[in-house]
Amino acid sequence: MKTILIASIHGLKNIGGLERVNQYLYEILCSKYKVKVITGTKKPFKHGNWILQSIIVSLKLFFIPHNFVIGTSWHSFLFPCDITFHHGTMKGIQNHIGGDPVYSKRIGTMEKISAKIAKLNIAVGENVKDELIKLYNIPTAKIKVLNNFVNDSFFYPKNEYNNKENKIKILFVGRTEQRKGISELEKLSKYLDSHSELNYELHIACHTKNTDIFDNHKKTFLHINLSPDEIVNFYNSGDVFYFPTKYEGFSMSTLESLSCGTPVIGTSWAIGKELRNLKMCKIIESNDIPYLLNQISQLKQKFTFKRSEIHSIIKEKFGRESYEKKIFELLKF
Structure with missing residues (x-):
């Protein structure tokens, strides 16, 4: 061998x-x-x-x-x-x-x-x-x-519609550092706290670094050191994944969220060139929070009952089976 x-x-x-x-x-x-x-x-x-x-x-x-x-x-x-x-x-x-x-x-x-x-x-x-x-x-x-691939048999929709609360749950997964957009997350968190009439929540899955900036924020919830299985459930629990990252090669977090059926909004780094023709992905570079929330609301309304559809598209384009064929072609020796 x-x-x-x-x-x-x-x-x-x-x-x-x-x-x-x-x-x-x-x-x-x-x-x-x-x-x-x-x-x-x-x-x-x-x-x-x-x-x-x-x-x-x-x-x-x-x-x-x-x-x-x-x-x-x-x-x-x-x-x-x-x-x-x-x-x-x-x-x-x-x-x-x-x-x-x-x-x-x-x-x-x-x-x-x-x-x-x-x-x-x-x-x-x-x-x-x-x-x-x-x-x-x-x-x-x-x-x-x-392109990176996503483990589509692990990251998948648990239900067609998971968030049954009368709130829009915004998700973030990643390190709480400047490169991943922690300043934008903090700004969003403060805005939500100062506008009690809004029915939005921000949920952040991360490790413990720099999380103290979210202390006492009533509409921001931290999920620390989640296991792989818990991360899948986390992706499934929200309405839209928000990724204000300032630099990525080809984001695994974006792929994992989409594979779980959750649409993505973020910077052009979060949504690479290969993903920009997908309607469940929305690039936003504006720092205007009301505009961001409006776009998130639109994504939620459009894709709430289409988790399986999103998963199928990602599986076909960026799933493991497709990747295996391409990698074995490269390794002919």
């Missing part, structure tokens, strides 16, 4: 976008190949340590017998992988959000090297492909777009 190596300093986890995609990829490939995951050491991942970890992973790849190597961005930047997945670019994040310029420049350089020496680069979205070309000067011929 042929051996595939997956290089990822974080290993496999059923959390986060990048880690979850690697977990799914591992499960799919194990049906036909012997698959090994190559990770770094167990030391804490500090900024300088990340570079060391990627060097360790790169060196391991030179000495472990294999037929094919799948890289993850800069995680094995010194090894010429057969294909390297890119979920975004550090230079793109720096351009749109900012951050530590020294750290961003180092990781960006590692990403560029990784993409240059890879035989083929897989961009998870059209915007990622654009960044690889424009920011790192990677030839178009060395890039192929393969």
Whole structure:
């Protein structure tokens, strides 16, 4: 049996976008190949340590017998992988959000090297492909777009209509940080509290970081450290998923919400180019809260009884079966 190596300093986890995609990829490939995951050491991942970890992973790849190597961005930047997945670019994040310029420049350089020496680069979205070309000067011929997929047998509508309360429940799933739009969430939360006549609620599924800003907000409810099964129920519990993110490669949260039958409203980063022709997705860049709530209300009215329909569309375009066919085509060797 042929051996595939997956290089990822974080290993496999059923959390986060990048880690979850690697977990799914591992499960799919194990049906036909012997698959090994190559990770770094167990030391804490500090900024300088990340570079060391990627060097360790790169060196391991030179000495472990294999037929094919799948890289993850800069995680094995010194090894010429057969294909390297890119979920975004550090230079793109720096351009749109900012951050530590020294750290961003180092990781960006590692990403560029990784993409240059890879035989083929897989961009998870059209915007990622654009960044690889424009920011790192990677030839178009060395890039192929393969969108993330959603586990449609796990993320699905539990009922055709779940929220039976006389309230519009707005959902958010993600880290409570600036990149994910925490300022916009805080602004919405304050607005709802100051307008008691409105029948809206904001429900946030997250970890504990930065959640104190929502203390004493009567219309905002925090759901901390939910399990995967609880996340599915959470997606099913609301009317509209709101994602004011400032940067994404191809959002897993958006796909998971849609697969559960919940329409999505958010920034152009939340709703990638490949999703913009879907009527259950609405791009909104305005900071006007009344306008946002009006658009959310319209989405709720239009798709309240169409959860199964939304799920079927997402399953066909971004489901596991479709993804498996595409990934095995790439791995013919």
